Structure formats: C-alpha cells, structure tokens
Amino acid sequence: MLPPRSTRTRELLRLDGLWRFALDAADAPRPYASTLQTRREAPVPASYNDIFADQEIHDHVGWVWYQRTVRVPRGWSGERVFLRVDAATHEGAVYVGDRLVAQHVGGYTPFEADITELAIAGEEIRVTIGVNNELTNRTIPPGTISVDERGRRRQSYRHDFFNYAGLPRSVWLYSVPDVHVTALRTRTTITGTTGVVHYDVEASGEAEVRVRLVDEDGETAAEAGGASGALSVPDAELWRPGHGYLYELQVELLADEAVVDAYGLPVGIRTVEVRGARFLINGEPFAFRGFGKHEDSAIRGKGRDDALLVHDFALMEWVGANSFRTAHYPYAEETLEYADRHGIVVIDETAAVGLNLGLGGGVHGVAEQAAFSPEMFDEHTQRAHAQAIRELIDRDRNHPSVVMWCLMNEPDSVEPGSREYFAPLVELARELDPTRPLTFAGEYRAHADTDSIADLFDVITLNRYYGWYSDSADLVAAERHLEQELRAWTDAYDKPIMIGEYGADSYAGLHSVLDQPWSEEYQQRLLETFHRVFDRIDAVVGEHVWNFADFQTSPGFFRVDGNKKGVFTRDRQPKAAAHVLRARWRG
Known part of the structure; x- marks a missing residue:
C-alpha cells in the first residue's frame, strides 16, 4: 500500500485533531448511525488510555468510537476519494455515514477504503472509526480476555509494554485520478x-x-x-x-x-548481504550500534509526535547510535522516512511478541503447556502472523533504511512444535522479499544446543540479560556465562550474531559504589561487562541496548511505573549509562 502523497494529480487532507470520543455502550448499539452522543473529545494521533483522568478509560477492554465530520474539497469532483487509517490498535472498523467501508485486524499497519460514491465534492461526510484493543490467542500479538467476579473484562498479555490503544497515527482523506x-x-x-x-x-x-x-x-x-x-x-x-x-x-x-x-x-541505492559471519551494506562490513526502542511517551502513549521523533533521533545521534530495531511492532511510516533521509539503519519487526508461555510481562517462568498447539497458538494464530508479515513487507519494502526483517520477538523456539509453526512463515517472508536477511530475537532458554529454528534464519539475534535476570548482582559470573554462550553459538553456526537486547533497570538518581541493582552505576557496569565480551567475539556484528528510553508497562508490582531499562528516562533525560555508550560509540 503506497503512502498518500500530494502530487500534481493527487491531493490529501490530514484529519488529525480532536475527534468526538466514547466508550462502547450497550444502550448505543449503532454509534456510527448518528452524531456520537458524548462530550468527550480525543486527540488523533494519540493513544486514549492516558489522555483522560479516568480509570475506566485507562483500563477499558473492547471497542471505543471516534467521530468527526469533514468537508470533501470541492475540487475533487471527478476524482476517486480514499479514506486511510495509518493504524488502529488493534482492530478497526470505519463508517462513512452509517455505511461500513473498511475493517482491519492488526494494530500497526495501515488500511483504507475507496469512498468515492459517498464523498461528494463540496459536501460534508461523517466519519466514525471503531477501535477494539482486544488481544486473544488468535491475534498478533496474542493475549487473553477474562472476566473478574465483579463482571469487569480484563486483558492480559505476555509482552512487557502497555497495551496502548486507539488511533495512534494519522487518518487521511486523499484523492487520485480514476486511472492511478x-x-x-x-x-x-x-x-x-x-x-x-x-x-x-x-x-x-x-x-x-x-x-x-x-x-x-x-x-x-x-x-x-x-x-x-x-x-x-x-x-x-x-x-x-x-x-x-x-x-x-x-x-x-x-x-x-x-x-x-x-x-x-x-x-536509496544500496545492497544488503550476509556473508559468513559478516553483515554487509554495499559490500562493506557493518556493525550495528543502537537500541531497541518503543513508540512510547507520557500522555500520548504510542501517539506519533513529530517533535518527539526529531528529538529521539537527535539523542541517537548524540550517543553515537547508527541503528535501531522497531521493537516490537512496525513503527509509523514517518519514522522510517526520517531514517531513510538521515542514514539510520533499521531492523523492522512484526508485532509477534508473546508467543512464549514461559514468559509473562518480562518475567521468566516455566511453561505448563505446549505453546504451539490447538489449545494455544494454532493455525489461526499462524495465519494472523502470516498476514502481519505480508503487511509489514508490503508497507516497508521500499525503505532503504530497512536492512533486515525480524519476524518475532522471544518466541518459544525450544519447543519442538515451534519449527512446524515458524518454518512456513520464514518461507513466506523469503518469497515476499528475497533481498533482505531474516532474523528473530531469541530468548534465554534457547541456546545453541536447544534452539530448534535458528538455522532457518540469516542472522542470530539474542536477547540476553546476564547480570540481571540471571547472575543478578554478580557481573563476574555474568561475563563468564555470556562469553561461554556466545562461543557456543559461533561454534555451532557460521552466521553473524546480533545482540538484540541487553541491559538492566535503573532508577535515575539512585547511586551506589557497590554492584547494587537498580542503581545507575550498576547499569553502567553491566553494559561495560557485555562490551568486553562483544569485543572478544568476532562474530558479534551488533549491539542494541534495551532500551532507548524508559517506557510504560501493564500495572503491577513487578514494574513500578514501567520498565526502567532505558538509558534515557521517559522524558528523555540521560542516565549515566548514556554517557558510557557515547564514549564507546563515538570514541
């Protein structure tokens, strides 16, 4: 799907701004049929969860409704008119008047509808967009809906970031000629x-x-x-x-x-190639230096914001980063366009995070049942995953900044059923785009002798937290165990190794002369420990710290106001670790 552009034959309107907003209600079964009965207004683009000082809206599970009127430009007579939604997290339904014109499942890729017969030049139309944030074992990412003893619907999921919802990216009205x-x-x-x-x-x-x-x-x-x-x-x-x-x-x-x-x-004219244990751009070895990131900021949630976009890239330049991964979903197209213009390398990832019953909200555990089974992640999940891959590659294949596709984050790749699930998806991705390497981000239980799918991919990407989730507060043991594992991977595979995540939580302002977890100094020393090991392993072609900035997670006692693994705070102030990275990457 081509991004909308203004050309000498095309025009467009960005429908950003304040829309009427309401939660779904049983006594309003057809909210799109007339003017939405609400006094609330919600900004687009933005997630709705943190906008209102209202616990019910923050925790809402199910449909919400956005509505506004727009006047079709009178110069569009004789043109075809399209309505495009850049993202609706995680399911969208679009109505013009009381007619359903588009439906889409998948929270981070665009969809659109030809509304020519409903959009009369010079006249107003009423646009209503329903957005459903529910995650199930048949969605990507997956989740579970439950009902508590008070009848409240609750959403749970196995990924460690908040399930922000709404219309986090732009909505467009654009015209094209009949033949286009x-x-x-x-x-x-x-x-x-x-x-x-x-x-x-x-x-x-x-x-x-x-x-x-x-x-x-x-x-x-x-x-x-x-x-x-x-x-x-x-x-x-x-x-x-x-x-x-x-x-x-x-x-x-x-x-x-x-x-x-x-x-x-x-x-952008460039080539990408994996040759042995080297990652090559234009035939030259490339070393990834950068971060896993999130579309996350205060109030906006996952809402796209140009000021934040430019500031984040400026901080990446300041620290010496040359790349990032779109963890754990496709980012806004404007982000990739900015990376294209500024020469920032991107690993582009689907929203397939949480396909692992041994992980929950960042906590490691033991799976009590098979993940890839008729009772959990089945052929319906696989079809949703395949569609996510199709839409990611279709949207982003023309971006020179995108050098690799990441098909999933921390799946259970030890379970025997994982190969049957993932092998067809790898084949699909290669068929859709044979020009880019493929990877997935592997979690801690999948070692060189236990992983069952690494041979299907071009680059081995590892998320590793020695010194934090294991060997906590023991950086000597962490260094030894990390090096042992990386050497085992290099002995087993002649492939590049990318460290997709490493790091530690730290609270800005907490200090200690000892190896005290959560202190800024411990985060510094842990990164330095990993760097010493990376420098001893020739096959390591990249290091992406987790995370660029602190981000929000689901409420609970394990995370206090979110994940604190950022080297910048959520409001983008540097912690001590940022200076360690700057000295390494710019020095």
Missing part, C-alpha cells in the same frame, strides 16, 4: 560504480507508464518506459549508514500522451 498508480515496488543492485534501480508499477487501469529517476539536485539520472524495468545510474551516489542519499523515482501514467497520474517515491 496502485503499487510500486523497487529493489536496488550495484555493479562496480553503477547503481541499478529495478522497479515494478501497477495501475488501476490501462495506461502507458513512464519513469524517471531524479537526483537530489533535481537532475535526471535515468529514465525509461514500461511498467517494469531497470534504471542504471553510472557513478551512483549510494545510500549508506550516516549518509541517507535519496533519489526520487517519478512515475507517470499517460493516456493519449497526457499525464493522468503522477507519483514520486524516494529511493
């Missing part, structure tokens, strides 16, 4: 100093296709005709880490030699 570009796929190769942009264009009707590649100075670098082909650029300026050089692929559809549609797509 519907899909555009690119890949790039390099031969000597010549960059090649391979492209495929799909359109809604018959039209001649003309393409042109333009450099950042507006000069034509190459041009061609036809719905598919290759554009060769001698002495191409390559996209590379720290240098986000982008060409623009300009596509025109023509009928009787007149342009009927125009669409432009930024393109």
Whole structure:
C-alpha cells in the first residue's frame, strides 16, 4: 500500500485533531448511525488510555468510537476519494455515514477504503472509526480476555509494554485520478560504480507508464518506459549508514500522451548481504550500534509526535547510535522516512511478541503447556502472523533504511512444535522479499544446543540479560556465562550474531559504589561487562541496548511505573549509562 502523497494529480487532507470520543455502550448499539452522543473529545494521533483522568478509560477492554465530520474539497469532483487509517490498535472498523467501508485486524499497519460514491465534492461526510484493543490467542500479538467476579473484562498479555490503544497515527482523506498508480515496488543492485534501480508499477487501469529517476539536485539520472524495468545510474551516489542519499523515482501514467497520474517515491541505492559471519551494506562490513526502542511517551502513549521523533533521533545521534530495531511492532511510516533521509539503519519487526508461555510481562517462568498447539497458538494464530508479515513487507519494502526483517520477538523456539509453526512463515517472508536477511530475537532458554529454528534464519539475534535476570548482582559470573554462550553459538553456526537486547533497570538518581541493582552505576557496569565480551567475539556484528528510553508497562508490582531499562528516562533525560555508550560509540 503506497503512502498518500500530494502530487500534481493527487491531493490529501490530514484529519488529525480532536475527534468526538466514547466508550462502547450497550444502550448505543449503532454509534456510527448518528452524531456520537458524548462530550468527550480525543486527540488523533494519540493513544486514549492516558489522555483522560479516568480509570475506566485507562483500563477499558473492547471497542471505543471516534467521530468527526469533514468537508470533501470541492475540487475533487471527478476524482476517486480514499479514506486511510495509518493504524488502529488493534482492530478497526470505519463508517462513512452509517455505511461500513473498511475493517482491519492488526494494530500497526495501515488500511483504507475507496469512498468515492459517498464523498461528494463540496459536501460534508461523517466519519466514525471503531477501535477494539482486544488481544486473544488468535491475534498478533496474542493475549487473553477474562472476566473478574465483579463482571469487569480484563486483558492480559505476555509482552512487557502497555497495551496502548486507539488511533495512534494519522487518518487521511486523499484523492487520485480514476486511472492511478496502485503499487510500486523497487529493489536496488550495484555493479562496480553503477547503481541499478529495478522497479515494478501497477495501475488501476490501462495506461502507458513512464519513469524517471531524479537526483537530489533535481537532475535526471535515468529514465525509461514500461511498467517494469531497470534504471542504471553510472557513478551512483549510494545510500549508506550516516549518509541517507535519496533519489526520487517519478512515475507517470499517460493516456493519449497526457499525464493522468503522477507519483514520486524516494529511493536509496544500496545492497544488503550476509556473508559468513559478516553483515554487509554495499559490500562493506557493518556493525550495528543502537537500541531497541518503543513508540512510547507520557500522555500520548504510542501517539506519533513529530517533535518527539526529531528529538529521539537527535539523542541517537548524540550517543553515537547508527541503528535501531522497531521493537516490537512496525513503527509509523514517518519514522522510517526520517531514517531513510538521515542514514539510520533499521531492523523492522512484526508485532509477534508473546508467543512464549514461559514468559509473562518480562518475567521468566516455566511453561505448563505446549505453546504451539490447538489449545494455544494454532493455525489461526499462524495465519494472523502470516498476514502481519505480508503487511509489514508490503508497507516497508521500499525503505532503504530497512536492512533486515525480524519476524518475532522471544518466541518459544525450544519447543519442538515451534519449527512446524515458524518454518512456513520464514518461507513466506523469503518469497515476499528475497533481498533482505531474516532474523528473530531469541530468548534465554534457547541456546545453541536447544534452539530448534535458528538455522532457518540469516542472522542470530539474542536477547540476553546476564547480570540481571540471571547472575543478578554478580557481573563476574555474568561475563563468564555470556562469553561461554556466545562461543557456543559461533561454534555451532557460521552466521553473524546480533545482540538484540541487553541491559538492566535503573532508577535515575539512585547511586551506589557497590554492584547494587537498580542503581545507575550498576547499569553502567553491566553494559561495560557485555562490551568486553562483544569485543572478544568476532562474530558479534551488533549491539542494541534495551532500551532507548524508559517506557510504560501493564500495572503491577513487578514494574513500578514501567520498565526502567532505558538509558534515557521517559522524558528523555540521560542516565549515566548514556554517557558510557557515547564514549564507546563515538570514541
């Protein structure tokens, strides 16, 4: 699905702002049929949970409703009109007037509807969007709904971040000509100093296709005709880490030699390859330095915010990071576009977190039943997971910053049933995009001699917490055990090893001269311990600290106001660990 753009043949309206807002109610079975009866207003984009000082809204499980009116621009007469929702966490239903025009399950990828017959140029339409935050064993991520003794519905899940819900990204109304570009796929190769942009264009009707590649100075670098082909650029300026050089692929559809549609797509010329235990970008070894992150901030929850986006990237530059993982779901497209422009490398992940009965909210335990079974994660879960992979790759395949797909985080990869579950998903991902390596983030029970799926992937990514969840307050033992495990992986596989998570919780302002967990100094020393081991293992090609910033988790006694593993606080102030990383990564 192409992101909406304003071009000489297309126009768009961003429908961000305050919408009427109400919880689902039994006495209002069709809230979309008329003006929503509520005095509440909720901002879009934002998660709704922390906006109101209301426990019922914060803890709500089920549907909520957003509504607003919008006037269709009078200049859109004769155009096709689409309504697009960038994300509805985790299920969305869109109505124009009282007609259902779109439904979608999956909280982090966009969906849209052609509403041409309902959108009369110059007239107002009423848009109502229902959003359901329920997670079950048939959703990605999974969860469980229960009812307590007072009849209240409760949501539980096995991932360690709060289940923020609502409309966290933008809603759009946009116009296109009747015959228009519907899909555009690119890949790039390099031969000597010549960059090649391979492209495929799909359109809604018959039209001649003309393409042109333009450099950042507006000069034509190459041009061609036809719905598919290759554009060769001698002495191409390559996209590379720290240098986000982008060409623009300009596509025109023509009928009787007149342009009927125009669409432009930024393109970065670069290659990605795994060769033995090395990860190569443009044929050069690349070492990942950065973080697992979250779309998380006070009040907004997972709501997209441009000021926060720019500030977070500025902090990553300050600390010397060159990459991040979209833990544990696809991030907003604006985030990837920013990474494209600024040369930041991205590992792009599906929302498949929590496929592990031995983990719950970050706590390690023992599984009491098989995870991959008819009673738990079954063929319905697998189909939802497959759809999440399709939508992730379809949305993000054209981003040069995305160098690897991560298909899941900390699944149970020890259980024999895991291979039967995951192998078809790996095959699907390779079929959809054979140009990028694949990985998954493995949890602590899956060692080189117990993991059952690592051979299916190109890069071994390990989430490891020696010195925290194991060997707590004993960094000597942590260093020894970490090195033993990493050497076992290198002996078993000739593949790059990526440390997808490592770190420790710390409370800003808590200090100790001793190895005292939760102190800033302990977080510092734990990171330094891991770094010594990384530097002794040649196969380690990357280190992503968990986490960039403190983030909110589900309420409970295990987490006090969220997860504190950030090297920045939730309001983005540096802890002592940030200076350790800056000295290492910039030095």
